[in-house]
Amino acid sequence: MKAHIAVDIGGTQLRAGLYNLDSIKPTKLVKTSTQHADETPLHRLISLIESVWSEDIEISSIGVAAPGPVNPYEGIVYTTPNIPGWENFPLGSHLFEYFNVPILIGNDANLAALGEWQFGIGQGHSHLIYLTVSTGVGGGIIVENRPLLGVKGLAAEIGHITVLPDGPLCSCGQPGHLEALSSGTAITNWFSEAIAKGFPSKLSGQKNLTSKVIAEAANNGEELAIAAFKRAGFYLGLGIINLLHIFNPSIIIIGGGVSRSGNLFIEPIKTTLEQQVISSRYLDDLMITSPSLGDEAGLVGALVLARSHDKDHLI
């Protein structure tokens, strides 16, 4: 019997699952922390994969979801925000040397899109946009039932669409990106700056503000907090409008912590779409929805990637 292993590399947690064919329920699933004083993340990853490996079953391939930009054609992690030293890191070669089975690597947000498309809410949609809005903004795009990767795997950097040329700086250093206007960090920054400017808020003086705390204040009727989400939603709406006009998809999936603020965030997005779309044809049959796989999407996407090796093309 054949099986596959899927791995999700997070900044704080590593997960690995062993999967029998034709199921997304792992036979075995283990987790561990990514960082450890005595061991490199690569060693921890190898040990983790070993712990789900089975000698009784033939492992066809290993699929890996990695944070940050990767080159999926060459199995190289260009850079990761949370793992120092992984710069142009040949993760694929390292794992292949050790396990001697095909290794397939993808960006975690791209793979989450792939997971939702194959096994989640995106099933049956040939053109799909997946966005995850938490501390940053990431995403993945499916075009004609295939993930959009680009010539070097650097496509679908949705968080880095410019929506306000003279806007606040993004984590990447450039001005006015979607991530700098609609992420949880952006909401918190704008809210804190408004308080510093003297706008009244019950949260004035509170340390360690988060978008979750601001969402609670908004749900309790605080105007400034509501305005913070309205602004973030407006700009996310602008970013999505661009994606509608470029991709003409049939589904937009919005996940991540900030999206769980619900209508507070989703309503201003929808209002922007309705007001700024160039033709109602883009919205007529468009589904705007939450993901259905939750935190599993990246792992499931890595599984889809691993299984794709048995077919004649990458995905």
Place this chain on the structure above:
Amino acid sequence: MKAHIAVDIGGTQLRAGLYNLDSIKPTKLVKTSTQHADETPLHRLISLIESVWSEDIEISSIGVAAPGPVNPYEGIVYTTPNIPGWENFPLGSHLFEYFNVPILIGNDANLAALGEWQFGIGQGHSHLIYLTVSTGVGGGIIVENRPLLGVKGLAAEIGHITVLPDGPLCSCGQPGHLEALSSGTAITNWFSEAIAKGFPSKLSGQKNLTSKVIAEAANNGEELAIAAFKRAGFYLGLGIINLLHIFNPSIIIIGGGVSRSGNLFIEPIKTTLEQQVISSRYLDDLMITSPSLGDEAGLVGALVLARSHDKDHLI
């Protein structure tokens, strides 16, 4: 011997060519005006196709490049800017009824991209962005060697990317689109408004300003004219940066009348790309170039589309 017919429908001119297999040189090529007092554009189109039709050769299919958004799956012209009455117009059915061969229809800018990809400067590039900057801004995108069409054929509306949320209104009525900031019309409007505000210019008082006239003034050293192209190029650069981060292509083809202003327009675009790209990896092997098929690109794309019918998929 088999052959194909390709047709390009312009607002002012209709063109039709008869093509033998394995060549993009038409055996026969005819042109006529689109509008005529005594005849509908559809009748003129049918007569034109008849004039290249040959009874000696089997015509496999007809490919049609239509202006404005179209549904290529159903052969419907959603709307065209210059042909009144073509609203949700079933052009494919009309032509099929008359000629009884498969009719394949595409948007002209999408097909120009396809033409450049198959037979022009874009050959060998799996991920390609084609932009045409003239009175408006249009474009077409190739992803993994296939045209990006979207679920209803409405994709690749590059001119309607928002680059300045509170910017001037686009021809579509929405604010701040690429077309409203970087087209020839946008350049002329901005320049005229600057003169109206009192900025000095040798063109002050001149009627019927065009971006070509402004380009000449710029090449003669006029500051205001140079600034007009710098601004248009900056925003086109912003739009292209978004497309780089979303598609990670290996080639950007910039055509259309305004692009023929040369470095005046291209240099500010390149400067913006270099300043605002999130990683030099996007630019390392990127080719930024002019089209090689010129005005023939749409017709050649229609030919590629016609020939695609002999294969197992749309393109």
